[in-house]
Amino acid sequence: MKQLQYAARRIVQMIPVLVLVTIVSFFLLKLLPGDPAAMVLGDKASDAAIAAFRHQLGLDQPLLAQYLLYVQHLATGNLGTSIIYRTPVMELMGPRAEVTGFLVVYSMVLGILIAVPLAFAAALHRDGWPDQLVRVVTTIPLVSPTFWIGLLLLLVFSVKLHWLPATGFGESFADHLVHLFLPALTLSLSFAALLARNLRAAILDALGRTFVDFARAKGLPRRVILYRHVLRAALVSIVTIVGLQLSFAIGGAVVTETVFALPGLGTWMEQSIFARDYQVVQSLTFIFAAGTIVINLLTDLTYSVLDPRVTVD
Amino acid sequence: MRGTGSRRVLLASIAAVLLLSACGGAAQPAASTAGSSGGKSVFTYAVNTPADNLDPVTQDANADIWPLANVYETLVGLNQKGDGYVPDLATSWDTSSDGLTWTFHLRSGVKFSNGQAMTSADVVWSLQRAHDTNGPWQWALAPVKSIAAPDASTVVITLAQPWAPFLADVSLFSSAIMSAATFKSATQATISKSPMGTGPYYVAQWVQGQKIVLKANSHYWQAGLPKTAEVDLPYVPDDNTRAIQIQSGQVDGIDAPAFAQLDQLRAASNLNVLLDPSTAVALLSLNTKQGPTASVQFRQALADAIDYQGLIKTIVFGNAKPANSFLPETTLFYNASQTGYSFDLAKAKALFAQSGVPAGTTLSLLVRSGSQVQQQTAVELKSDWTQLGINPQLELLDPAAATARYRQDDFQVDITGWTNDIPDPDELTTYALGFTQSESYHSQYHSAAMDALITQGETTLDTAKRQQIYNQIQQMAMNDLPIIPLYYAPYTVALSKKVSGFVQMTTGPWLFANVTVQP
Numbered sequence: 014m015k016q017l018q019y020a021a022r023r024i025v026q027m028i029p030v031l032v033l034v035t036i037v038s039f040f041l042l043k044l045l046p047g048d049p050a051a052m053v054l055g056d057k058a059s060d061a062a063i064a065a066f067r068h069q070l071g072l073d074q075p076l077l078a079q080y081l082l083y084v085q086h087l088a089t090g091n092l093g094t095s096i097i098y099r100t101p102v103m104e105l106m107g108p109r110a111e112v113t114g115f116l117v118v119y120s121m122v123l124g125i126l127i128a129v130p131l132a133f134a135a136a137l138h139r140d141g142w143p144d145q146l147v148r149v150v151t152t153i154p155l156v157s158p159t160f161w162i163g164l165l166l167l168l169v170f171s172v173k174l175h176w177l178p179a180t181g182f183g184e185s186f187a188d189h190l191v192h193l194f195l196p197a198l199t200l201s202l203s204f205a206a207l208l209a210r211n212l213r214a215a216i217l218d219a220l221g222r223t224f225v226d227f228a229r230a231k232g233l234p235r236r237v238i239l240y241r242h243v244l245r246a247a248l249v250s251i252v253t254i255v256g257l258q259l260s261f262a263i264g265g266a267v268v269t270e271t272v273f274a275l276p277g278l279g280t281w282m283e284q285s286i287f288a289r290d291y292q293v294v295q296s297l298t299f300i301f302a303a304g305t306i307v308i309n310l311l312t313d314l315t316y317s318v319l320d321p322r323v324t325v326d
Numbered sequence: 327m328r329g330t331g332s333r334r335v336l337l338a339s340i341a342a343v344l345l346l347s348a349c350g351g352a353a354q355p356a357a358s359t360a361g362s363s364g365g366k367s368v369f370t371y372a373v374n375t376p377a378d379n380l381d382p383v384t385q386d387a388n389a390d391i392w393p394l395a396n397v398y399e400t401l402v403g404l405n406q407k408g409d410g411y412v413p414d415l416a417t418s419w420d421t422s423s424d425g426l427t428w429t430f431h432l433r434s435g436v437k438f439s440n441g442q443a444m445t446s447a448d449v450v451w452s453l454q455r456a457h458d459t460n461g462p463w464q465w466a467l468a469p470v471k472s473i474a475a476p477d478a479s480t481v482v483i484t485l486a487q488p489w490a491p492f493l494a495d496v497s498l499f500s501s502a503i504m505s506a507a508t509f510k511s512a513t514q515a516t517i518s519k520s521p522m523g524t525g526p527y528y529v530a531q532w533v534q535g536q537k538i539v540l541k542a543n544s545h546y547w548q549a550g551l552p553k554t555a556e557v558d559l560p561y562v563p564d565d566n567t568r569a570i571q572i573q574s575g576q577v578d579g580i581d582a583p584a585f586a587q588l589d590q591l592r593a594a595s596n597l598n599v600l601l602d603p604s605t606a607v608a609l610l611s612l613n614t615k616q617g618p619t620a621s622v623q624f625r626q627a628l629a630d631a632i633d634y635q636g637l638i639k640t641i642v643f644g645n646a647k648p649a650n651s652f653l654p655e656t657t658l659f660y661n662a663s664q665t666g667y668s669f670d671l672a673k674a675k676a677l678f679a680q681s682g683v684p685a686g687t688t689l690s691l692l693v694r695s696g697s698q699v700q701q702q703t704a705v706e707l708k709s710d711w712t713q714l715g716i717n718p719q720l721e722l723l724d725p726a727a728a729t730a731r732y733r734q735d736d737f738q739v740d741i742t743g744w745t746n747d748i749p750d751p752d753e754l755t756t757y758a759l760g761f762t763q764s765e766s767y768h769s770q771y772h773s774a775a776m777d778a779l780i781t782q783g784e785t786t787l788d789t790a791k792r793q794q795i796y797n798q799i800q801q802m803a804m805n806d807l808p809i810i811p812l813y814y815a816p817y818t819v820a821l822s823k824k825v826s827g828f829v830q831m832t833t834g835p836w837l838f839a840n841v842t843v844q845p
Contacts, residue, residue, distance in 0.1 A: 045726070045727065046731070047725075047730050051726075051733060052725075055462060056764070178574075180571055274567045284376075287696070288726065
């Protein structure tokens with residue numbers, strides 16, 4: 014019950030933050046020079062044609078009136094209509110959110126699958142060669158730009174070896190797994206490196222705790238000690254990084270989606286900013302912000318589940 | 327364990343949220359750029375700009391025009407070289423001796439892709455709409471006084487005055503023949519999103535910002551065409567990604583590979599790199615009303631201080647010729663013997679001294695971010711012009727911000743370019759030097775003598791006389807220099823060696839009707 018109350022309070026606290034997000038995204042965008050009507054109609058359009066189109070879009074209204082209309086629409090779940098695509102934002106969002114969601118979750122799963130064994134190998138052979146190797150190897154993705162890793166993977170696995178498709182999303186679930194393997198791997202590597210390093214430290218920390226000594230003294234098998242006690246104690250560190258990384262992954266997805274020509278939210282955001290597609294940029298900013306807040310909340314709630322000593326009030 | 331139940335619920339709800347975000351609530355399957363695995367029946371060609379309006383009359387971008395050439399047709403077509411006209415939906419045409427009345431005899435047996443027969447009523451409706459619709463191509467049919475259909479297979483167009491570029495204007499995509507029955511009462515949104523014409527292909531699917539899928543029009547009037555059942559045009563903006571797609575065999579062709587990548591693509595044994603003759607001109611537009619560029623000697627000094635060969639070497643890796651005229655080489659009445667500017671620093675310095683512009687003057691160059699070519703051009707120009715004793719500054723803006731500045735004439739030097747849509751010089755001449763359409767590329771150049779020559783060029787029917795007029799125009803443009811033509815670069819295309827029959831017109835459109843892909 015305490016957790017539910019806590020969650021309810023945090024959700025109420027979200028409201029002012031989200032209002033602030035709408036204000037900042039709306040006015041910042043309008044401060045940028047550039048006009049979506051001029052972008053849509055092109056260099057050859059007359060000033061009269063552009064003025065008429067601006068009127069049709071309501072862009073000639075006072076800023077405050079435009080903002081209030083936007084908030085009013087948002088409150089009723091109406092995200093408006095894309096200026097470039099002349100289609101409701103909601104309709105355009107579905108297929109793109111599917112791509113980005115799949116990519117982000119896939120990269121998290123890959124990252125965990127890569128990081129956990131590495132962290133255990135390093136921690137259990139502290140200062141031995143596996144530990145040294147993991148520590149060196151994990152610095153590489155941390156210092157390499159995402160687009161570069163992506164291009165490198167493409168050159169090796171698509172161009173040279175022809176093992177995996179270079180781009181696209183595929184049609185079925187299995188197809189998605191194949192098509193998104195390289196982009197998810199690209200996105201997961203820096204996450205995996207960060208996670209492996211933190212998890213290694215957390216495992217070492219747990220291994221030195223008295224409850225592990227106690228478990229050993231009780232004669233519990235090593236596997237049970239590692240998975241039931243050590244890993245559980247280290248889980249808090251995984252959750253923290255997963256939570257942080259989920260927010261970063263949305264940003265990282267912009268770069269990764271561009272390199273792999275994926276029709277996701279990231280590439281859409283980029284195109285929309287360049288085209289000054291106000292409705293789309295505002296909607297996506299709002300959704301990303303709300304998503305980040307929700308992820309942070311879930312992260313905090315998860316702590317108390319994993320570690321009863323963490324209280325939520 | 328204590329409280330396990332509630333924890334399970336919480337964990338399950340976290341998982342549910344993650345799953346939800348993964349599914350995005352979407353039922354419809356997302357796009358894929360694949361499809362070449364089976365070969366033969368699909369030709370996949372990755373393009374670098376997305377279409378955003380498929381109405382031939384109101385669109386304004388090559389990304390719309392170039393695929394549309396496979397969907398819509400005009401009464402009169404262009405030959406592939408782009409210097410003459412061929413019958414298309416009209417098999418022949420006659421003109422009265424005063425040049426005012428044009429009679430077009432329509433091809434029989436032409437059907438739209440929905441199977442409905444094309445008649446003179448469709449032609450009248452389409453041309454009338456193009457004539458009446460306020461848009462970027464309205465100039466094309468501006469001299470038309472009336473359009474009539476005496477019978478089902480004849481169309482008579484009367485002009486208000488003799489008009490030399492008239493056939494060119496009828497061949498322009500905005501004069502495409504659309505079905506009156508389908509579009510007469512359609513909204514603009516429908517016309518923009520659901521094109522339907524007499525061409526070899528129809529648009530089977532268009533996912534905006536992602537891809538266009540063209541499928542063969544089974545009613546097409548040319549027997550045996552198109553040769554490939556489906557053409558997919560995925561939008562892949564990143565140059566590196568397109569290059570990787572073709573090298574990995576995921577697509578059969580890519581549009582506009584970067585010049586920097588051509589050698590790498592040529593080295594691949596399974597690829598052909600095409601450099602198609604184009605109507606592309608790289609240009610600088612100079613503000614003739616404000617700042618140092620208001621001085622004509624200063625503008626000429628800038629033109630003489632550019633190392634054109636160096637520019638071509640750096641930017642297009644030698645794959646271009648220096649421009650000696652604002653007109654592309656492939657345009658009618660282009661004057662090959664027009665003297666262009668060439669790198670001559672001594673002459674440039676002398677002109678600069680005459681111009682009265684003080685040494686050390688700051689000159690700002692408008693540069694659009696995201697365009698490698700523009701950024702490299704700006705850097706080259708800066709180093710060239712620094713030698714002149716001025717202080718060139720690069721203003722890097724994103725395209726929307728740069729467009730706003732350009733439209734407000736708020737720039738000194740803008741890096742820009744052109745591709746023709748018709749082979750006649752009238753379109754570009756009017757746009758670049760005639761003020762009314764674009765304030766002469768927003769240079770604000772406005773000359774009564776130039777305007778008079780442009781009108782003469784439009785209304786003189788004699789070809790030899792027109793050549794003289796356009797020679798004069800090209801000469802005057804190079805003297806007054808509101809725009810500095812830099813170089814003529816070809817279109818770049820990379821295709822798998824299994825592809826044959828691909829055609830790109832000098833005006834840009836891709837023609838897919840004859841494309842075949844070996845399995």
